[in-house]
Amino acid sequence: MTAQLVLMIAGLALVWACGAANREDTRPGFFGLAQWLLLVVLASAATSSLLHGDPIGAPVLAATVILAFPWFVARRWLIPRGHWRASWWLVRSSMWTWHDDNRGGALVAAAWAAIHAGAPPRALRFVEARCERSDCGAAHLLATGLVAAARGDLEGARRWMTSLCEFEGPATPRMARRLAVQWIAAEATTRGAWSRVAALADDRDADAATILLATVARRLGGTGPRPSDAELERAWSRAPSRQRLRALVDRALHHSEPVDAADPPHATPLEADPHRCALLAHAALVASPSPTARGLADACAAWDRVLGDAGFVDTARRRAAVLGARVDPPEALSAGIQADLVTLVRATGLELGEGARGDGETLVRVRRALHQRLLDELEIVADALASRVRARRILAMHEEWREYLAVRGAFARAVAMTGPELQRLGYAIVNPPVCALAVWLWNDRRNRVHAHQMFRWLLREAELAEDTEAIALHRRNVECG
Amino acid sequence: MSVTDRWADNPFFVLELSVAASRAEVERAGQKWLDMLAVGIGRAAIYMTPLGARARTPELVRSATAALRDPERRVVHELWYLDHAPTPPDDDDVVDVDDGDIGFDAMTPLGWARP
Numbered sequence: 087m088t089a090q091l092v093l094m095i096a097g098l099a100l101v102w103a104c105g106a107a108n109r110e111d112t113r114p115g116f117f118g119l120a121q122w123l124l125l126v127v128l129a130s131a132a133t134s135s136l137l138h139g140d141p142i143g144a145p146v147l148a149a150t151v152i153l154a155f156p157w158f159v160a161r162r163w164l165i166p167r168g169h170w171r172a173s174w175w176l177v178r179s180s181m182w183t184w185h186d187d188n189r190g191g192a193l194v195a196a197a198w199a200a201i202h203a204g205a206p207p208r209a210l211r212f213v214e215a216r217c218e219r220s221d222c223g224a225a226h227l228l229a230t231g232l233v234a235a236a237r238g239d240l241e242g243a244r245r246w247m248t249s250l251c252e253f254e255g256p257a258t259p260r261m262a263r264r265l266a267v268q269w270i271a272a273e274a275t276t277r278g279a280w281s282r283v284a285a286l287a288d289d290r291d292a293d294a295a296t297i298l299l300a301t302v303a304r305r306l307g308g309t310g311p312r313p314s315d316a317e318l319e320r321a322w323s324r325a326p327s328r329q330r331l332r333a334l335v336d337r338a339l340h341h342s343e344p345v346d347a348a349d350p351p352h353a354t355p356l357e358a359d360p361h362r363c364a365l366l367a368h369a370a371l372v373a374s375p376s377p378t379a380r381g382l383a384d385a386c387a388a389w390d391r392v393l394g395d396a397g398f399v400d401t402a403r404r405r406a407a408v409l410g411a412r413v414d415p416p417e418a419l420s421a422g423i424q425a426d427l428v429t430l431v432r433a434t435g436l437e438l439g440e441g442a443r444g445d446g447e448t449l450v451r452v453r454r455a456l457h458q459r460l461l462d463e464l465e466i467v468a469d470a471l472a473s474r475v476r477a478r479r480i481l482a483m484h485e486e487w488r489e490y491l492a493v494r495g496a497f498a499r500a501v502a503m504t505g506p507e508l509q510r511l512g513y514a515i516v517n518p519p520v521c522a523l524a525v526w527l528w529n530d531r532r533n534r535v536h537a538h539q540m541f542r543w544l545l546r547e548a549e550l551a552e553d554t555e556a557i558a559l560h561r562r563n564v565e566c567g
Numbered sequence: 568m569s570v571t572d573r574w575a576d577n578p579f580f581v582l583e584l585s586v587a588a589s590r591a592e593v594e595r596a597g598q599k600w601l602d603m604l605a606v607g608i609g610r611a612a613i614y615m616t617p618l619g620a621r622a623r624t625p626e627l628v629r630s631a632t633a634a635l636r637d638p639e640r641r642v643v644h645e646l647w648y649l650d651h652a653p654t655p656p657d658d659d660d661v662v663d664v665d666d667g668d669i670g671f672d673a674m675t676p677l678g679w680a681r682p
Contacts, residue, residue: 166678202681268677275673295677330676365649369574369617402646409638419646422573
């Protein structure tokens with residue numbers, strides 16, 4: 087009996103080890119087959135023992151079932167109860183759900199359980215320490231995001247999750263991506279960011295919960311076609327934890343269709359004095375919690391009228407002379423306007439877009455100054471990355487990814503603020519350092535999952551910038567796998 | 568010069584003077600506010616700007632008086648002076664269309680937050 091018990095325990099340990107050893111990109115893979123073969127043998131032996139009245143059979147059979155469905159058990163029982171270490175240990179052997187990255191999957195399970203356990207620092211440190219190892223797959227981005235959320239850094243968590251959702255190609259761990267999409271939908275719903283939630287409806291990894299939230303978002307936010315009551319009920323009936331989401335669905339059902347309101351006329355101050363009118367428009371713009379591109383264009387137009395008014399310029403210059411000032415008032419005013427508006431656009435992320443033929447001088451100057459400042463900032467971020475890669479200073483994988491995201495984010499913001507005009511110049515700045523980082527990761531550090539995603543992004547941006555040389559290079563890089 | 572210097576700390580607002588104020592009026596206003604602040608008169612502690620109400624301090628009053636003594640700085644502050652400026656709306660009046668808390672936590676039902 088003791089020999090039988092030892093044999094069964096050894097068998098269970100071997101099952102776990104087979105799962106943990108699994109590094110296959112496809113399922114079931116060699117270790118997966120070995121694991122399931124052992125599970126079948128163990129389950130048969132345990133059942134046979136049980137039928138012969140041997141008490142060893144019951145616990146071995148239970149352990150076999152647990153090891154056969156580690157993610158299900160972890161998600162159903164261990165994670166909600168906050169057993170972070172047990173969740174990590176069990177999911178580490180998952181070869182079905184997390185066949186493509188069970189190291190990362192185990193970290194996701196641990197981080198998720200840690201949230202339910204009240205974010206104990208030990209658990210968060212445990213996850214972070216493992217995320218720093220370079221052999222992690224992409225799922226560690228989800229774990230890092232969950233740790234950031236557990237620490238209260240929702241902005242950081244959003245960034246990590248979004249970067250995982252942008253993973254393309256076969257190297258993306260499906261379960262991690264599906265969970266990240268659901269997390270983003272739930273978090274955006276809580277904030278009432280309906281357009282963000284609705285956009286997730288067509289995501290390839292949107293599960294029933296995400297689809298329900300996206301349907302609610304379309305109804306409450308008025309984004310996309312308005313779903314009918316039946317559509318809402320259908321989405322709700324398919325969602326997990328649906329009873330707890332009922333209040334949200336009821337709110338959506340009782341939400342009446344908004345009456346199409348005409349675009350409210352923009353409040354342009356009616357003043358006879360163009361200087362006062364421009365000051366009012368400027369004050370309204372800088373004091374506004376959510377300034378718009380139209381408000382900015384209106385303020386610029388108002389300043390154009392002031393600076394083009396010969397009477398104002400003459401009076402201001404005479405006044406300066408009376409006071410004994412050597413400063414040229416129109417020039418000082420123009421510099422102040424430009425400084426304020428560039429700062430405002432940088433601080434609020436206002437998207438000015440591409441310049442148009444009818445733009446006034448002030449707007450053109452603001453756009454030009456912003457363009458230059460954004461390129462300078464982009465160069466600083468890109469240079470920092472380039473020098474580190476040249477010096478071969480290795481960072482933990484999630485830190486490497488964070489640096490890549492910083493360059494990418496700066497580039498995307500710059501393009502969004504001043505339009506595609508910046509695309510080509512900005513691309514010429516970010517391409518060399520990001521490419522060098524990806525090549526380094528691919529060739530020397532064997533981290534092909536992350537490198538591949540970087541090449542994909544570089545290729546996409548090269549196509550937008552119409553950089554033929556870079557397109558050819560990154561096409562070859564992407565084709566490498 | 569930042570938007571704060573231009574408006575929030577504009578000497579004309581700090582001293583509650585118009586751009587037509589003479590050098591003597593500037594000095595008198597500076598002394599008046601310093602005296603009122605020293606005595607602790609409540610009204611003296613606040614002044615209005617196009618960006619909302621600001622706290623008036625003796626340092627700010629001294630710096631405003633000095634700025635208006637300097638012709639180079641005064642001429643620039645005059646260009647940014649706005650009398651009877653409308654005060655910006657309170658934060659409570661602002662309706663956040665997107666990114667507003669909807670009073671429903673979707674994270675907990677899906678297990679992403681601790682119940």
